[in-house]
Amino acid sequence: MPESHNLPAKPAGAAMTRREKAELEARFGRHINEGQVKYLKAGHLDVIETQRSGIRFVDPVQNRPFIDCFGSAGCFNVGRRNPEVMATLVAALDEYDMGSFHMVSAPKARLAKKLVELAPAGVDRVLFAAGGGDAVDAAIKLARGATGRSEIISTVKGYHGHTGFALGANGKAHYREYCEPLIPDFRFAPFNDLKAMEAMASPRTAAIIIEPVQGEAGIFVGDDDYLRGLRALCDRCGALLIFDEIQTGFGRTGRFFACEHSGVSPDIMTIAKSLGGGLYPNAAVLYRGSKTLAGYVDKNPDFHPSPAGGADLACLVSLKAIELIEKNRLCANAEAMGARLKGALRELLEQNPKIIKEVRGRGLMIGIEYIHEFMGPMMSDALAKNGMFAAYSGNAPQVMRFMLPLTVTDEEMDTVIAAIRGAVASMKMLLPFALPAAKIPAVLRALNNEKAQIVLFGFLRRVEDAVGVVGRAFKGGRS
Amino acid sequence: MSPKRTAVADPFDDFAAFVGPGAVARLRGLGHDFLETRRAGPCVWDAAGKRYFDCFAGAGTFNLGRRPPRIVAALQRALTLTDQGNFAMISIEKARLAATLADFTPGGLDCAVFSVVRGETVEFACKLARGFTGRPELIAFAGGWHGETGFALSLSTRPDQPHFAPLTPRTRLIPFGDIDAARQAITGQTAAVFFEPVQAENHGRAFAGDFLRDLERHCRAVGALLVADETQTGFGRTGKRFAVERAGVDPDMLIVGEALGAGIFPIAATIYQQRLNAFMNDHPLIHLSTFGGSDLGCLVALEALAVYEETRPWENAEKLGVRLREGLEKIAAARPRVIESVAGVGLLLSLQLATPAKARDFCKALAKEGVLAMPGAVEKRAVVLRPCLTITAADADEIVAAVGRAAKGK
Numbered sequence: 001m002p003e004s005h006n007l008p009a010k011p012a013g014a015a016m017t018r019r020e021k022a023e024l025e026a027r028f029g030r031h032i033n034e035g036q037v038k039y040l041k042a043g044h045l046d047v048i049e050t051q052r053s054g055i056r057f058v059d060p061v062q063n064r065p066f067i068d069c070f071g072s073a074g075c076f077n078v079g080r081r082n083p084e085v086m087a088t089l090v091a092a093l094d095e096y097d098m099g100s101f102h103m104v105s106a107p108k109a110r111l112a113k114k115l116v117e118l119a120p121a122g123v124d125r126v127l128f129a130a131g132g133g134d135a136v137d138a139a140i141k142l143a144r145g146a147t148g149r150s151e152i153i154s155t156v157k158g159y160h161g162h163t164g165f166a167l168g169a170n171g172k173a174h175y176r177e178y179c180e181p182l183i184p185d186f187r188f189a190p191f192n193d194l195k196a197m198e199a200m201a202s203p204r205t206a207a208i209i210i211e212p213v214q215g216e217a218g219i220f221v222g223d224d225d226y227l228r229g230l231r232a233l234c235d236r237c238g239a240l241l242i243f244d245e246i247q248t249g250f251g252r253t254g255r256f257f258a259c260e261h262s263g264v265s266p267d268i269m270t271i272a273k274s275l276g277g278g279l280y281p282n283a284a285v286l287y288r289g290s291k292t293l294a295g296y297v298d299k300n301p302d303f304h305p306s307p308a309g310g311a312d313l314a315c316l317v318s319l320k321a322i323e324l325i326e327k328n329r330l331c332a333n334a335e336a337m338g339a340r341l342k343g344a345l346r347e348l349l350e351q352n353p354k355i356i357k358e359v360r361g362r363g364l365m366i367g368i369e370y371i372h373e374f375m376g377p378m379m380s381d382a383l384a385k386n387g388m389f390a391a392y393s394g395n396a397p398q399v400m401r402f403m404l405p406l407t408v409t410d411e412e413m414d415t416v417i418a419a420i421r422g423a424v425a426s427m428k429m430l431l432p433f434a435l436p437a438a439k440i441p442a443v444l445r446a447l448n449n450e451k452a453q454i455v456l457f458g459f460l461r462r463v464e465d466a467v468g469v470v471g472r473a474f475k476g477g478r479s
Numbered sequence: 480m481s482p483k484r485t486a487v488a489d490p491f492d493d494f495a496a497f498v499g500p501g502a503v504a505r506l507r508g509l510g511h512d513f514l515e516t517r518r519a520g521p522c523v524w525d526a527a528g529k530r531y532f533d534c535f536a537g538a539g540t541f542n543l544g545r546r547p548p549r550i551v552a553a554l555q556r557a558l559t560l561t562d563q564g565n566f567a568m569i570s571i572e573k574a575r576l577a578a579t580l581a582d583f584t585p586g587g588l589d590c591a592v593f594s595v596v597r598g599e600t601v602e603f604a605c606k607l608a609r610g611f612t613g614r615p616e617l618i619a620f621a622g623g624w625h626g627e628t629g630f631a632l633s634l635s636t637r638p639d640q641p642h643f644a645p646l647t648p649r650t651r652l653i654p655f656g657d658i659d660a661a662r663q664a665i666t667g668q669t670a671a672v673f674f675e676p677v678q679a680e681n682h683g684r685a686f687a688g689d690f691l692r693d694l695e696r697h698c699r700a701v702g703a704l705l706v707a708d709e710t711q712t713g714f715g716r717t718g719k720r721f722a723v724e725r726a727g728v729d730p731d732m733l734i735v736g737e738a739l740g741a742g743i744f745p746i747a748a749t750i751y752q753q754r755l756n757a758f759m760n761d762h763p764l765i766h767l768s769t770f771g772g773s774d775l776g777c778l779v780a781l782e783a784l785a786v787y788e789e790t791r792p793w794e795n796a797e798k799l800g801v802r803l804r805e806g807l808e809k810i811a812a813a814r815p816r817v818i819e820s821v822a823g824v825g826l827l828l829s830l831q832l833a834t835p836a837k838a839r840d841f842c843k844a845l846a847k848e849g850v851l852a853m854p855g856a857v858e859k860r861a862v863v864l865r866p867c868l869t870i871t872a873a874d875a876d877e878i879v880a881a882v883g884r885a886a887k888g889k
Contacts, residue, residue, distance in 0.1 A: 028569050031577035031590055033756065036761035037569060046569055049774075052562050072565045072769055081562045090555050097518055097546045097742045101537055102853070104503065104510055109490035112497035126497050130596035130745060131770045137628045145642035162766050163602045164629010164647055175765060178610040178758075181648040183629050273769060278562050281595045281745050281770035298501035302856075303639060304627050307538050308596035308737055308745030461656070 005377045007328040012384040016048060016060035023049070042457035044381035052080035055405045055412055057389075064217050069383075069390035071403045074365070077274035079405040088274060088320040092313050100310035102305060107315035109252040114322060118256055119214055119286045120265035122463035128310025129283040132246040133161030136209075138285045140165040143207035143240045146296035146305060151205045155191040157396065159216035160209065160244050160270075166389055169209055173216070191220055194229040205239040207268070212258035215247040218396030219360045219367025224262035231264045240267040240293075246283075247365070250274035251325050251406050254335030255361030261362065267293065277321030282314035325342055334363040335406050340367055344417040348424055357398075366402045373398040377457050378430060382423035388416070446460060458475040492513060506786050508839050509853070510846030518545035521867035521874055523851065532878050534845075534852040534864045538680065538712035539735040539827075543786055544869040550741040551858035552784035554775065562870040563773035567764060572777035576669070576784075580750055583784050585721060585799035589753040593746060593772030597710045597736040598626020600749045601673070603766050604732050605647075607751065608704050610765070611758040615649040618664060618703075619673040622655050622681040625708055625854050634673055636681070656686060658693045669703035671732070676722035679711035682861035683823030684833050688726040696729045704755070710736030710747070711827065714787055715868050718797030718825035725824075731755065741783040746776035792868035793825075799875045800825035806879030810886050815840075817886045828864045830882070835859035844885035850878055 025046070029037045040046040047066060051058040056065045057080060068080060078085060099105050112126040127142070129135035154160070154169040161167070164291075167176060168183040176182060189196040191214055201208060209231055225418040234241040248258035250273070252408055255261055257269070267290070272283035278353040287293045297303065325331065342361060345368055349356040358369045370376065376392035379400055383390045393399045404416065491512065497504040506512040513525040522530050533541060543550065554604055564570050577591040592607075594600045605617050619625065626632065632640065633647035635835040640646060653664045657680075665672055672694065678875035698705045707730040712722035714735070719725050721733065732751040741745040759765070770776075804821060807828060811818040820831045832838045838854040840861050845852050855861035866878060 024574055025569060027578050028574040030753075031581055032573060032592070033590075033759050033763050035760035036567075039763045040567070040569060045567075046801040049564055049568065049570065050561075052564075068565070070565055072563065074768060075563065081558075085556050090558055093546075093551050093555055093743075097551075098537060098540065098737075098745065099515060099518075100511075100523070100533070100851070101540075102534060102535075103500075103506060103513075103515065104490055104494045105514060106490045109493035109497070113493045116497050124497065125499060128498075131599070131768065133602075133768070134596055134599065134628060141627075141632075141643045144644075144880060145639075150645060162606075162768065163599060164605075164631070165643075166629070166632065167602075168629065178762060178765065180609070181615060182632075184645045276563070276770065277560070279775060280563075281776075282772065294499065297499050300639060300642070301499060301501035302504050302641070306627065307540060310749070311745060313743070314745075317630050389565075470713060 003230065014060065015063055018061060021048065021061050029322040034127045035156065037160040038458055039454055042239045042454045043377040044384045044461070045458065047384065047389060054079045055408050056080070060200050064387065066387055067404070067419065069402045069404055071386055071405060073273065074252055075273045076278040076404050077250045077330065077406045078277055079407040079422050080278060080319050082278065082324065084324060085279055085317060085320050087219060089279055089313065089317050092316040096312040096316065098308070101307050101310065104311050107312045107319070108310050109235045111315040111318050114319060115284060115286060117323070119269065120257060120259055122265050122288050123269060123286045123298070125287050127285040127287070127297070127304065129285060129306045130309035131281055131283050132270065133163035133166045134306060134309060135246070135270040135272055135283040136160045136166035136244060137163045137286050139242050139270050140169065140207070140209070140287065141304055142268060142287065142293065142296065143242065145300065146292045147206045147240060149204055149206035150185040152185065152187055153187050153197065153205055153208045155210050155214070156188050157217035158188070158191065158209070158211060158214060186194045192223055192226050194226050197230060198233055201233055201237050201239060201463055205237050207240040207242050208234060209242040209244060211248065212242045213248050213253060213362055213365055214392050215365070216396070218369060218399030219365060221362050227259065227262040227264040234267070241265060242268040242270070244270045246270055246272045250321070251331040251334050252363055252403070254331055254338060254367050256325070256331055256341060260364065274321065275318050276314065277317045281308065282311070282318050283309055325406070328407070331406070333413065337413050338363040338412050339365060341416065342400065345420070348421065352424055352428070355424060360434055364402070364406055364408070367393065367399045369399045369464060375427070376400060378427060379423060383419065383427045385426065386419040386422040388419045388423065419477065508843065510843035511851065519581065520544045521870045529849065531846065531851045532866055532881070534850050534866045534878065536598065536865050536867055537742055539716060539865060541742040542716060542738040542792060542868045543741045544819070544867040545742065547741055547786065549786055550779060550817065551784055554743050554779050557775045557778035561778065563770065563775055566767060566769045566772065570774050572770050572774040575855050576777040576780050578742050579781060579784055580748060583788070584733055584750050585724055587752050588733050588750045590756045591748045591750045592766065593748050594768055595745050595747065595770040597747055598628040598631040599768060599771065600710070600734045600747045601625045601631035601634065601708065602628050602737070602811045603669065603749045604706050604734060606766055607732070607749070607755060607758060610653045610762065611755045612704065614668055615669040616669045616671070617647070617650045617671055618669055619652055619729060620655050621652045622678045622684060622857055623673070624678070624680040625673060632816050644717065655684065655845065656690050658690055661694055662697050663704050665697055665701055667701055669701065671704040671706050672698055673706045673708055675708045676712050676726065677717055677824050677827055679827055679863060679865070680856040681856065682855055682858040683827055683863070685831035686726070686733050691726040691876045692730045704731040706730060706732040706734065708734045710734055713731050714738040715793030716825055716827050718793055718800055720793050722824070739780045739783060740776055741779070741786070744776045744779040746771070746773065746780050796826040796868045799870060799872060800828070802872060803875045804828055806876065807882060809881050810879070814886045826866055826868055829855065830862045830864065831858070832860050832862065834835065838862050841885060844888050845881060848881035848884045850881045
């Protein structure tokens with residue numbers, strides 16, 4: 001293999017020069033995606049993750065730690081490179097591999113049993129899948145197969161993944177429009193609007209699929225009454241209720257599963273992300289052992305085999321991650337730390353009504369919405385300068401998401417809050433320039449346009465970098 | 480609401496209770512109702528110490544054998560450095576794997592998007608094909624099996640498709656190996672044509688080289704993309720690094736499966752020509768995969784590629800594929816009423832029996848004789864034999880002997 005590919009294989013803790021980073025970006029751009037590099041640079045999200053540990057990683061170029069507020073959209077509930085989960089995987093490798101995916105294994109049986117113990121009442125069967133999208137596709141196949149109906153109702157701006165069925169349920173045109181025609185018979189109702197859903201659902205509906213807290217849409221918490229209303233609606237129509245708990249599961253919202261807040265049990269539930277302990281892909285569909293659902297699966301045990309899901313190594317990792325969430329009371333910690341963070345953000349909202357429009361969330365799944373979309377990349381930058389890595393929502397760039405590891409301590413939360421305060425303060429310095437311009441409709445449209453943002457913020461970024469180079473050269477000359 | 484079931488210690492009882500009795504009943508029917516304890520080389524052992532040659536190989540995942548020591552060590556080492564990473568970010572590991580795959584694969588396949596499971600790779604390929612060409616139609620061949628997710632399912636041949644209908648519009652299946660039908664079907668409306676060089680699940684049916692070259696020529700002429708799904712044939716299975724090399728065609732996209740992670744870490748990829756990336760560069764982050772391209776998975780895959788490169792298992796597959804096939808053909812010739820035909824390429828071989836029930840029974844007889852094999856997912860009368868590519872000549876002979884004993888028992 002050409003030596004050059006091995007160039008940036010660095011031991012943990014080694015620094016990376018700007019030149020090495022540029023080489024890495026060129027290689028990533030050539031062999032994966034140049035557009036992604038530009039996009040991330042424009043949003044100041046082009047940091048490299050080394051020394052991943054707990055709530056932090058270290059950017060080897062700037063040689064400084066970042067607090068990971070993105071957490072791969074909810075994968076690192078037990079923290080980055082949790083030592084106990086790592087030790088479990090290292091030990092498991094002495095005995096196990098992925099295993100034959102169609103066969104019974106002790107790890108699979110143990111995890112299935114554990115998941116049923118944790119699942120809402122009545123949800124007592126498990127189908128393993130490889131990732132979130134695979135799980136959602138399996139859930140929708142199950143709903144259609146079991147009911148003999150085809151209509152699936154999702155929510156506007158809902159997000160369920162990128163595979164065929166999941167994409168059908170994706171409520172944002174951006175992800176869909178270039179790949180059409182997609183699987184038909186999906187409809188979309190506004191989230192948290194029971195009346196709209198009641199008007200849409202009928203006895204031809206196979207399932208309603210929602211996220212109990214919408215993630216990529218920009219952190220919208222489903223009201224308890226809404227979820228209860230959906231349950232009753234599904235029961236009336238003979239439709240199945242699917243909760244996508246891929247982002248909200250495993251303690252994220254302060255309960256093991258977000259649906260526990262409302263006491264509503266779905267018929268089908270999809271889980272992924274933190275099931276993998278931040279180390280190993282794993283996902284599952286949990287469903288009711290009812291005649292409709294279990295009857296279908298037992299007659300069609302092969303309806304969705306997953307050659308990569310429910311691997312033996314994965315199940316052992318998942319079991320350990322779950323054990324830690326329980327043992328270390330991470331649900332309670334998510335609730336307590338979430339309350340602190342939300343309180344601090346609400347205070348910032350009161351002080352900065354021209355920047356922050358709303359603070360929403362449950363547990364440690366919190367979003368702040370800015371007045372304008374273009375503030376998303378500005379805030380990413382401001383946060384980055386204050387040692388925080390945070391990304392705006394895929395389906396809503398005006399919303400910044402905070403999905404910290406649930407292991408965050410009181411002291412770490414002090415740091416997080418101070419950093420956000422610092423970031424808002426530095427945003428304020430820029431706004432006297434941006435806000436008057438944003439009053440001109442055409443400028444606002446341009447600022448809020450993703451492509452224009454990449455060009456504009458990419459340009460600003462290059463200017464900054466150039467100034468930085470001059471500055472460093474100047475400093476270097478003096479020392 | 481049904482009450483939670485009470486605790487039981489036997490994994491089979493738990494599996495039946497929480498995953499389903501249907502799955503366990505199916506395993507009993509195949510004689511696969513045992514726990515894999517030791518896993519090493521081309522074999523697994525059950526709790527009683529009985530050895531089985533793994534001729535299912537996770538449907539083409541365990542090309543390098545079970546728990547290959549270098550791959551196990553690579554993941555243990557990777558864990559001292561990294562984790563799965565934030566999926567949307569630039570990473571050293573992802574860039575290294577993509578660059579290395581560009582060198583490893585034939586032709587100008589220069590770009591990679593990672594997935595975690597087969598099927599997800601096909602989803603991306605379909606989206607890229609539609610996005611890049613601006614055309615809607617996706618075509619595949621009858622008898623193929625591309626995966627479980629929406630697009631892949633729509634392009635597969637399976638009787639339960641109506642359960643999940645309506646499926647992806649503007650997808651169609653065309654007759655296998657019929658160039659006139661292909662020329663008629665593949666037009667200026669066609670975004671991409673998907674093919675498995677050998678239909679592993681369909682009694683090892685292989686496309687003729689001439690057909691694939693004609694297909695390639697026609698696709699070029701009408702501007703349709705040619706996509707080789709090498710989930711099961713890649714990384715040496717058919718006696719070449721990739722099966723497309725056998726025919727000498729250069730696909731626009733090449734799909735590889737979990738053999739990339741050598742059975743230690745689930746990772747798969749869609750590898751494609753640089754010119755197609757114009758679309759992805761204009762629409763970054765339009766297709767995301769949280770677990771696809773995990774940094775740990777990339778490090779595992781890099782070691783797997785190094786092992787593939789150094790040990791060249793395709794040479795072994797070519798050589799022992801012939802030996803295994805000759806042995807199987809002898810048995811078929813002696814017992815034509817049990818084994819109707821032998822098909823396949825390299826170490827992707829298939830026996831055809833009279834009925835699906837007989838194929839399942841034959842799998843059970845094989846299990847008794849120490850060989851793990853599964854019926855085909857499309858041709859259910861077939862029993863697919865795809866051992867790990869690391870088998871020795873003696874292993875091949877043992878597999879043949881076991882098949883012989885199983886055939887005699889009929």
